[in-house]
Amino acid sequence: EAGVTQFPSHSVIEKGQTVTLRCDPISGHDNLYWYRRVMGKEIKFLLHFVKESKQDESGMPNNRFLAERTGGTYSTLKVQPAELEDSGVYFCASSTTWYEQYFGPGTRLTVT
Amino acid sequence: GQSLEQPSEVTAVEGAIVQINCTYQTSGFYGLSWYQQHDGGAPTFLSYNALDGLEETGRFSSFLSRSDSYGYLLLQELQMKDSASYFCAVNRQAGTALIFGKGTTLSVSS
Numbered sequence: 001e002a003g004v005t006q007f008p009s010h011s012v013i014e015k016g017q018t019v020t021l022r023c024d025p026i027s028g029h030d031n032l033y034w035y036r037r038v039m040g041k042e043i044k045f046l047l048h049f050v051k052e053s054k055q056d057e058s059g060m061p062n063n064r065f066l067a068e069r070t071g072g073t074y075s076t077l078k079v080q081p082a083e084l085e086d087s088g089v090y091f092c093a094s095s096t097t098w099y100e101q102y103f104g105p106g107t108r109l110t111v112t
Numbered sequence: 113g114q115s116l117e118q119p120s121e122v123t124a125v126e127g128a129i130v131q132i133n134c135t136y137q138t139s140g141f142y143g144l145s146w147y148q149q150h151d152g153g154a155p156t157f158l159s160y161n162a163l164d165g166l167e168e169t170g171r172f173s174s175f176l177s178r179s180d181s182y183g184y185l186l187l188q189e190l191q192m193k194d195s196a197s198y199f200c201a202v203n204r205q206a207g208t209a210l211i212f213g214k215g216t217t218l219s220v221s222s
Contacts, residue, residue, distance in 0.1 A: 004154070033209050042116075043155070043199065043212040056209060089152065098207045099145050099162075103154040 002026065004104035006092050012110045018080040021107045025074070025094030031055075032075050033101060034067060038088040046090075049075060082111045114138045116213035118200055123219045124190050132185045132216045134200035142203040144176050144183045145210060149197045158185070158198075187218070195220045 005024045013019050025032050034046040046065070047057040051072035060067070064083070069075040079086055089108050093101040116136045124130045134144070143162035147155040159167050161176035161183060173186040187194055197217050201210040 035209075035212075042214040043201075043210075045209040045211065048209045055207075059209070091155070093155075098203055099143055099160040099210075100157045101210065103147075103156070105154045106152070 004092055004094050004102050006090075006104040006107050008107060009105065010108045010110075012112065013082055014112055015084055016081045018078065019082055019109060021077045021079075021090055021092075021109070023075045023077070023092030023094075023104060025092070026102055029094035029096055029102070030072070031095045031098065031101075032069060033093045033095075034075070034077055035091040035093065035103075036088050037091065037106075038085075043091065046077070079109075082109075084111050087111045114202075114204075114211050116200055116202060116211065118198075118213045118216045120214065121217045121219070123221065126190055126192060126220060126222050128190050129186065129188050130190060130218065132187075132198050132200075132218070134183050134185075134213055136181050136183075136200070136202050136213075138202050138204050138211060140204035141178065141181070142205050142208070144174070145201045145203070146172075146174055146185045147199045147201060147212075149199065149215070151196075155199060190220050192220050192222065194218060 032049040037043045045059040048055045049069040066078045089106040093103045095101040118134045146158040149155045159174040176183040197215040201212045
């Protein structure tokens with residue numbers, strides 16, 4: 001069974017630019033989560049999809065972040081325009097249960 | 113606010129037993145999970161406790177006391193490959209996302 005995949009693995013962009021991160025969950029997993037870890041801090045929740053619907057987006061920091069999940073399959077997270085504080089590792093996770101989540105390898109975003 | 117406290121670092125030698133504690137203060141509690149992360153890779157699920165008591169999975173065990181808002185992860189017969197970061201995480205309600213602690217870095221030496 002293929003795991004959660006994320007693309008790209010690394011992204012370096014300048015402040016003000018746009019970046020789109022992609023997550024492909026495990027096939028059949030209705031739950032998809034986005035998390036972010038800023039250097040030295042805890043992994044923080046961003047939002048939760050159930051199929052194509054946003055179940056909880058309370059963790060999204062501001063309206064520069066936009067997440068979509070097309071047809072309940074892959075998801076994208078767009079940051080526009082990027083700011084320096086957006087740097088960190090963005091993790092995607094999918095699950096059938098809420099406690100056993102399968103994480104992807106993450107996208108390391110650096111905003112300069 | 114929500115907070116989970118765990119030690120930042122723990123060191124131990126091969127073959128030893130180590131316990132990583134986690135205390136939590138959250139608005140609502142449904143269960144406590146533990147995840148392992150090697151060198152910035154993908155966090156990997158280890159265990160889950162929704163009820164008080166001990167859950168055992170091979171060399172790893174996890175304990176929960178809901179009345180004390182406290183849990184721990186017990187790692188036995190430590191191996192070098194257990195060197196990693198360990199995170200406790202809480203679900204406030206069924207079906208909700210995880211709230212993570214800052215993680216404990218475990219270093220196992222020979």
